[in-house]
Amino acid sequence: MSDDRAETNNKKDDVTTSRRDFLKNIGIAGASTLMAGSASAGVPADSPDPDAESTAAEWLQGHFVLMSEEDKKEAINRLEKRYTAKYDKKTTVANTPPLEGVLFGYALNIGKCIGCRRCVHACVQENNQSRTNPVIHWIQVMKIPKGNFAFTADKLNDGYPKSSAFGDYGVQVGGNAYAPVGGLATEHAQSYYSADEMVPDKDYFYVPVQCQQCEKPPCVKACPVRATFRDPNGVVVIDYNWCIGCRMCQLACPYQARRFNWGEPNLPPEEMNPKTHYFGNRPRMRGVMEKCTFCVQRTREGRNPACLEACPVGARKFGNLLDPESDVRKILATKKVFRFKEEMSTYPKFFYYIG
Amino acid sequence: MKKILSFVADFGSYAINGGTKYKAWLIFLLFIIVTGFYTAYIQLSEGLIVVGASDQVPMELFFANFIFTAHVAAAAILVVAPGYFYHRKDMKELAVIGEIIAMVFVATGITFILFHMGRPDRLWHMVPFLGYLNFPNSMLVYDTIVLNVYLYLNLIGISYILYKKYVGEFDTKALARWFTPVIYLAIIWGPLIHICTAFVLSSNARMGAWSTAVMPFGFLAMAGASGPSLVILLFLLIRKYSKLHINDSVIDLMSTIIGWSLGIIMLVFAAEYFTALYSNTEHAAPLNYSMFGHNGLNMYVPWFWGTVVTIVVSFVAILNPKIRKSYDRWLPILCVVIFLAILMEKPMMLVFPAFSPSPLGEYTEYHPTFIELYNVVLTWAVGFLSLTLLVKGAVGILTGEVKYSKPVDAA
Structure with a gap:
């Protein structure tokens, strides 16, 4: 398959265009009827509906990577308009391209981690996860x-x-x-805790687990429609508008890193982070998969992920694996580094180290 | 064109007419379907949050039932193959009924998958050329392809045979040219849908309980036990309530297949359990969970031992000629038991316990919700309604009660 090239080249694709035209010919009216119960369900009844036509157009859009530049702009405008109306605040959906010559890597010092879960909550705030029903956390802290x-x-x-x-x-x-x-060993790990728990407990150590951004990700292989794929920086991202919700990726992931929107996500407008990225923290819809993207909306702009900024003990380091001067490369060179579940041969770019 | 219209009309009117019991059965199924529209609507509008699945156990009853429908659909070739491969005269006529079972069960399985999907409205993303298929990597893509091809192969076979018999042009010689290859392809395709479905499961390295090479063999053996059980029940009913003659030899062949399929299931289970339990590494954890529970979570334990005992007892029972030949009493009871045992094995032994421990060491029990159960029942009701109507109509054509009469009376 030549899809690797198609993913990186974002050139105008004739095939995609003709697909779109074909779908348009099927009839926007019919499509909007089909969609009435699904995508538009996110729009509150009292706010002016950002029109059924845009919902239908969203339903008809192809895979984002395979779209023409023009269609991408259109798609992003549509989303910005919908989010701005729904959350009542000016929302931007960026399409910042991947960085040149960068392979992102992450290192976490389990010797330092105190199990405070501040990374978990910073992540939830930054990435617009559903707060209740379903509760979605991209980082799960094991207590071993x-x-x-x-x-x-x-x-x-x-x-x-x-x-x-x-x-x-x-x-x-x-x-x-x-x-x-x-x-x-995960055998005796506990992941659930009460809000008033005192950390760190001296009898335990803590291992935060999030998407390991594998170089050989089994989830990408399992996805029947390529809704999830490695971006050129080595980060596995998801086109939430292309995902069909079959959960094959969740079945394939050895790290339990993927989270499914079992119901319509509940994101209070006052807590919504309006600075979003198409492949990152834009609000998701019901029935699609999501997971850690190393904060693609931040890292593609040269910033650090939110979990790293929130860590009070400096246990988290992030950087470019191709740059010998980066924090991660220095850690790889000098510390006792290992990968989680190495026997799965997924080659994560998320490293754990001690000391 | 007139012939086709009259085929559809005659077939339909024969299929919906019958005795009181038959009509009561149809109305019962219709009642479930009509009420089921409500639970289906709730699931489609609220999302999968109304079912029991979670990020720890992401596969629900729909997925488990889908695997079972693939069992039965694949097994339907066991009715078709003897007639074509071994030229058994007593079975060639009945081949079409096997194909109807295959088609209906594949369609039911696809319906289960629609319930399983988070975004059924985006199904077009999987349509070749319109969407994008992750070929040749994703096992689900293979499964989708083989299931759909099997569906259409059988659809072609069934409509062709029944229509030609209806208009009285069923000519075996002309048939051989293109139709026999289609049937042969369908026969080969049957195991294929099953092997692909097994690979959808066993391709997940992280699922310790599933990543086993015996998965396709176990599935084929379970197909051989559950499919013919349904076939025997259906044939016994047809024999009792219609003029279509079905020899005892046909029933006996089916019960022999069931018996030795159960034998192979026992061997596959034994091989799997021995391999897992002798070294008892972390790969055996889900099996230990099924067999003995974990820290008080023991919901699956009775299901595990119940299924194992049922399979062993059924195997011994069906080897007994007194039971095997008891066509009006013990055999149908045994067939119902085997069918239900394999059906329940899917969620309670194969699917749900396999997710514990999760990759991060969590143990979970799965509790289906009412809406989920009712949607499963709804899907089965649609399946059984189609099966009943198609088999009834087909029997009418095979016995010659439904046939094309030239419109002499009109002229």
Whole structure:
């Protein structure tokens, strides 16, 4: 398939144009009837409907990457108009292109992380996630018991078999088996916490997990319509308007990084962040997938992701993996770095390190 | 054209007419369908939040039922193949009924997938040339293609046979030229839809319980058990209530297939469980969860052991000639049991427990909602209504009760 070139070249594509024309010929009227219950459901009944025609046009739009520049502008104007009306504040939808010669990478110091979840909440505010029903967090902080203390002398004779010709002490399995000793084993991880929990708990360490921006992402391979794909900076993004909601990507992701809009997202207008990007934090609709994009709306403009800025202990570092002077590259060169679930061969560009 | 119109009219009027019991069955299904429109409307307007799925268990009952419909659809070739491959005279006539089962179940499966999708309105994104297909990478694309091709192959087969028989031009020699290849293709295509569906599941490396090479074999064996169970039930009903003659030999072949399919299921399960449990690594965690529960979460435990016991008991029972030959009592009961056991195996053993532990170590129990259950029932009702009407009409044509009469009376 030549789609790799098509994705990076954003040239006017004749095929796409003719597709659009064909769809237009099917009839905008019919399409808007079909859509009445779905995309336009986001528009409150009392506000002036930014017209059914724009909803229909949104339904008819092709894959954003394959659209002509002109159609992209049109699509973005449509979205800005709809969001501005819905959230009652001037909303911009950027289409900032990927940076030249940049491969984004992230490094997180699990030795420093105190489990305060400020990154989680900064992310929710920055990226316009649904606040209630469904609650969507792109970062999930695992709390993992440190272990070691589980070994006891009491269990010395508890093994299997209880007694044998070799002695009565568990020749095959020791009595202290099946106890956690820390490490990145998810088996005893807990992800849920109460709001008044004191952190850090000395018996635990904390591992925030978000989209690992794999170089070989299984989610992209599984998507039947290429709604999700790697951008030239190595970030996996989603065209929320192209996603069909089949959740094959969620099934494929070994990091549980993808979140689905099970219902119409609830984003209070006063909390809405009006500075958005098409592939990033623009408000999503019901029935589509979303996930961390390394804050594409910020990083494509040379800023740091919101989670990094919120981290009170400086456990998070972000930068260009191609630049030897960047924070991430220095960490890769000097610290004990590892990838989460390396055995999955997804080659994440999200690194964990200690010290 | 006149012939086609009269075909449709005669077929339809024969299909909807019948005895009191038959009419009651149709009205029952219609009642479910009409009331089901309401729950379907709720799901389509509110989104999938009204079903029990979550980011931890993203596949719901619709997906599980879809896998089951693929079982039955693939198994329908077991009615078609003996007639064409082994030239069994007693089965060649019945091939069309096998194809009807295949077509209806594929269509039902596609309906389940529509309920499963978050944005069914964007389905056109998957239409070749109109949308964009992630070919050749996405397994779902393969599955969509094979399911649709199977649907149309069977649609062509059924309409051609029934129409030609209706107008009395059914000529086996002329048929051989293009029609037999179509049937052969459909026979080969049956297992294909199943293997692709198995690959949609087993291609996910992170799903420890699913990434197993025996998945397609297990699926084919379950197809061989559940499909013929439905076929036997249908044939016994046809034999009882219509003039169409179905030999005991046909029923016996089907029950033999069921028996040995159950045997293969047992072997596949044993191979899978042994491989997982001997080393008992983290890949065995979902299986341990199904078998013994986890920290008090043991919803799936009775389903697991219940299904395993049912499969073993059914296997032993169907080997017993007294039960196998009890056409009016034990055999139909056993067929219902096997059909339901394989149906329930899908969500409660295959799909839901496989998601625990999640990649971040969470254990979840899945609780379907009423709307979800009713939408499943609705989809089954639509499927069974189409199956009933099509089989009834086909039986009318096969027995010669429905045939084209030249409009002499009109002239």
